[in-house]
Amino acid sequence: MPTPTILMVDDSETNRKLTGKLIARLGYRCTFAVNGVDALAACETERPDLILMDVSMPEMDGLEATAKLRSLFGEDWIPIIFLTSHNELSSIIAGLAAGGDDYLSKPVHFDLLCAKIKVFLRIADMKRQIGRDAARLEKYYEDNEAEQALALELLQRLSQRSSIALPHIWHRLSPAENFSGDLICRAATPSGAEHFMLADCTGHGLTAAISALPAIDGFHELVQQYLSTSLLASGINKKLNTLLPTGRFVAAALVSIDYTARTLSVWNGGIPCVLLFSANGEVREELPSFHPPLGILSEDTFDPTVKTFGWSEGDVLIMSSDGITEASNDTAAMFGVGGIKAAVRKGWPDKVGPSILDALTEHLHGAVLQDDVSLLMVRCQTSAYGTG
Numbered sequence: 001m002p003t004p005t006i007l008m009v010d011d012s013e014t015n016r017k018l019t020g021k022l023i024a025r026l027g028y029r030c031t032f033a034v035n036g037v038d039a040l041a042a043c044e045t046e047r048p049d050l051i052l053m054d055v056s057m058p059e060m061d062g063l064e065a066t067a068k069l070r071s072l073f074g075e076d077w078i079p080i081i082f083l084t085s086h087n088e089l090s091s092i093i094a095g096l097a098a099g100g101d102d103y104l105s106k107p108v109h110f111d112l113l114c115a116k117i118k119v120f121l122r123i124a125d126m127k128r129q130i131g132r133d134a135a136r137l138e139k140y141y142e143d144n145e146a147e148q149a150l151a152l153e154l155l156q157r158l159s160q161r162s163s164i165a166l167p168h169i170w171h172r173l174s175p176a177e178n179f180s181g182d183l184i185c186r187a188a189t190p191s192g193a194e195h196f197m198l199a200d201c202t203g204h205g206l207t208a209a210i211s212a213l214p215a216i217d218g219f220h221e222l223v224q225q226y227l228s229t230s231l232l233a234s235g236i237n238k239k240l241n242t243l244l245p246t247g248r249f250v251a252a253a254l255v256s257i258d259y260t261a262r263t264l265s266v267w268n269g270g271i272p273c274v275l276l277f278s279a280n281g282e283v284r285e286e287l288p289s290f291h292p293p294l295g296i297l298s299e300d301t302f303d304p305t306v307k308t309f310g311w312s313e314g315d316v317l318i319m320s321s322d323g324i325t326e327a328s329n330d331t332a333a334m335f336g337v338g339g340i341k342a343a344v345r346k347g348w349p350d351k352v353g354p355s356i357l358d359a360l361t362e363h364l365h366g367a368v369l370q371d372d373v374s375l376l377m378v379r380c381q382t383s384a385y386g387t388g
Contacts, residue, residue, distance in 0.1 A: 183216060199251065236252070287307060321373065
């Protein structure tokens with residue numbers, strides 16, 4: 001660390017010599033100016049670490065010089081200590097108002113001056129360190145924003161592979177942070193099936209969204225192979241188990257709706273709400289999680305068992321992540337699957353999705369959602385066959 005430089009501004013040669021010797025004994029470098037004009041010129045050439053400023057000087061006094069120096073320094077803070085024989089309260093206030101940081105009356109007690117110099121140099125050093133840290137944080141923030149923007153674009157492009165904007169489908173994805181760790185995928189096959197995946201990756205934000213990438217890619221890759229729901233679950237699990245670090249996994253519900261056989265197959269690993277409602281709004285099937293999430297078990301221990309049942313025209317499939325069911329209000333009460341069922345009854349048949357979101361908002365009563373939210377509603381109807 002370079003030796004601190006102290007600028008002594010005083011028109012008295014005696015004062016300059018005495019103070020200069022004191023500063024030298026402290027191990028600091030001392031430069032001199034005989035008035036405010038001289039001080040301004042010196043600071044334009046070299047910035048000192050601290051300034052000792054007399055008040056009464058010819059050509060430009062210490063008050064005017066200090067004001068001009070503050071303008072010259074801008075956001076850089078260099079401590080200025082006034083040394084003057086004017087010890088009236090009004091003089092002290094005027095010095096501090098001009099931009100001074102402290103005020104010592106002459107004759108100055110050298111021990112006190114030494115202590116002041118050390119304190120202000122220490123404060124100035126801490127302030128510079130804070131400035132450097134702030135600059136590093138700002139650079140980190142800018143880099144992080146750029147990286148997140150790139151990741152978000154990638155996720156959006158991958159998500160666009162799923163054509164969800166269809167008349168028989170209603171959905172909502174709401175991230176707790178910039179990125180959603182929840183995802184909804186859909187793909188249809190010429191064989192007469194429509195496949196869905198509602199998934200909730202570990203955590204939320206960018207780290208959760210990164211886990212979503214192989215899940216999205218695996219879903220679309222395997223659907224194109226016309227695999228059954230069981231084989232689709234096995235394939236995605238194998239991919240995630242291979243790629244994701246320990247402790248990272250993806251809760252997911254995989255649903256295949258066969259419009260030819262009029263069957264619905266479900267593999268559920270960690271999704272709290274998978275419900276099938278009849279055309280009159282009654283619960284036909286309730287399928288809570290019956291497997292661990294994807295990515296935890298190896299290929300040898302993974303269980304691909306699905307539950308399959310028939311559906312009737314007008315049945316409605318509803319799935320949601322735990323961002324909805326575990327949403328807690330200020331009394332720590334969770335919304336639950338029961339909250340979804342009640343909202344479905346209230347909004348049936350045409351406003352089911354908005355009814356669930358309205359009920360969730362009312363339940364939270366101003367509390368902030370702590371997790372990503374995903375909600376999917378699919379109306380089973382033969383006219384959906386072959387879409388997308």
